[in-house]
Amino acid sequence: MASIKGTRSSSRLVDKSNSSNSAPLHTARADSLEMSAASKTSGTSKRKAKSAAMAPPVTPPPKKHKKVMNELALEPVVKPNPKNPKKSVTNTNIEDRPVEPHMTNAPLLTPHGSKLVTYADFSADISPSKSGIPRPTTTTxxxxxxxxxxxxxxxxxxxxxxxxxxxxxxxxxxxAEATDPYDALVSGILSQQVSGAAAKSIKRKFIGLFNGNTEGAESEWSFPLPEDVAKVDVPFLRTAGLSQRKAEYVIGLSEKFASGELTARWLMEAPYDKMVEKLVAVRGLGKWSVEMFACFALKRMDxxxxxxxxxxxxxxxxxxxxxxxxxxxxxxxxxxxxxxxxxxxxxxxxxxxxxxxxxxxxxxxxxxxxxxx
Structure with missing residues (x-):
């Protein structure tokens, strides 16, 4: 359930306490990108496009094809040493990453390319009372x-x-396979009540709308950013084969990510029951879809x-x-x-x-x- 491939599964805000008090997480890029982009778009995410035929701005986010995502997941992790920040250790063994069955075990990508893991090695020993997450109990x-x-x-x-x-x-x-939760949830909506072949076709056309349709090879296309999808209107998305309702669902979900109400970090750290309650409240996401998202995308074990x-x-x-x-x-x-x-x-x-x-x-x-x- 990741990248440009078929995947599975608005929100009543259950827990408005964001992740500011959470344990530090390893990121491949500064995670502030996600929140800064969200703050810039929160005021405009609900504006419709002036015309259904007007294409949204084509942005150059990092490619999130499965191959690229896997390479990101397997790249060497530089682990800062909290006692001596000038010294760090590089670990390339994917089996050494600490995990805990009740938590998100997949590396998550934000729409802007940051990579998060629940337990960065340098934060695994932080007290649960301070981090808000239990100590890891095993490894991948x-x-x-x-x-x-x-x-x-x-x-x-x-x-x-x-x-x-x-x-x-x-x-x-x-x-070790990384997942972009926004990609996964949007793809889940696109695939509802259609065959696998139809879902792939709709997703390809949907992504093409935000990549100039014919500009560059299809293999170079990137999954659109939530703030770009939130700016367009329903008729524009329907040109990719989405039904009226699916187009509404995708725009609504995109607004949640664009505003920061939903983030990869929150989905990574939230208790399972709260995560299910919040996502089920999003139009277009039923309980089964959310359960499949938690299992296949987040790789939660329970x-x-x-x-x-x-x-x-x-x-x-x-x-x-x-x-x-x-x-x-x-x-x-x-x-x-x-x-x-x-x-x-x-x-x-x-x-x-x-x-x-x-x-x-x-x-x-x-x-x-x-x-x-």
Missing amino acids: GQLLEEACAHLIKTDQRLEPFVKKHHCHLFSAEGL VFSLGDLGVQRGVGVVLGRDVKKLKTKGGKWKYATEKEMSDFAEPFAPYRSLLMWYMWKASDTNVEAVEGT
Whole structure:
């Protein structure tokens, strides 16, 4: 769910305390870029374009193709030494990054190119009372192994699935892949209720609108900045194939990012429940979309979508039920009740995202298709 590729999932402001008191985060560029740009555009983000045919200003943000994003995620990290700022250590081992299952584990890119990680090595030991986030408990290289061991220990019935399928999503390599949350959320809206091929076509045309359509090779296009999208009107976006509602949703979401009401930093540090509540309040983002965003884009480890039919079917398989016969059963809860789903998943915390991934595998659900929705 990242870069110029299909991805998944306005806001009632749940928590207006921004990230000013948060722990220091490693950035590839000065993170002030994001907030300064937001402040400049907050007053104009709600103005419509004078004409639907008038193209927005073409800006040259950093390229955020998957290849580029991965290179950013794997670049050497310079770790300042708080005791002696003149000395620093360069670490190129992606498995050494500290993480905590309840937090965002993916590196996040801001729309302006800064890269954030929840735990910069020099801040990992800061007291939780000062940082607002718990201390890291493991590393990206150990997280998947520890999570798989927990799943098997909790329920031996999962062992065959764990041994058969390797989960790249939460591996050291998967956790090194950077995500732009704005890109991911917009792409999720664009892909709603259309086929994968149609979603890719709409997204390509949408990006083209902000890259001069024909200027330069398509491979050189950049995902538009939220402040640029917030300035245009619905008819302009509809020329890319967006429906009336999707165009409204994308503009509304862009206004949230342009004003600073939503930021990559906040999405990285916010408690899961608050993040879900705030994003679900955004027009165009339902609970399932937000759950998929948290799992695939943020790589949070303790997400479990009770309403996902594939997950529900997987639980039915593990519980030994004949899911083929239950397929024709009416109602939302075909394979297990909501309570059964919740009770089944609870002991697997804080690794329920991995449990959900294996439930998709147990039910033969195309996980890649889910990730691209």
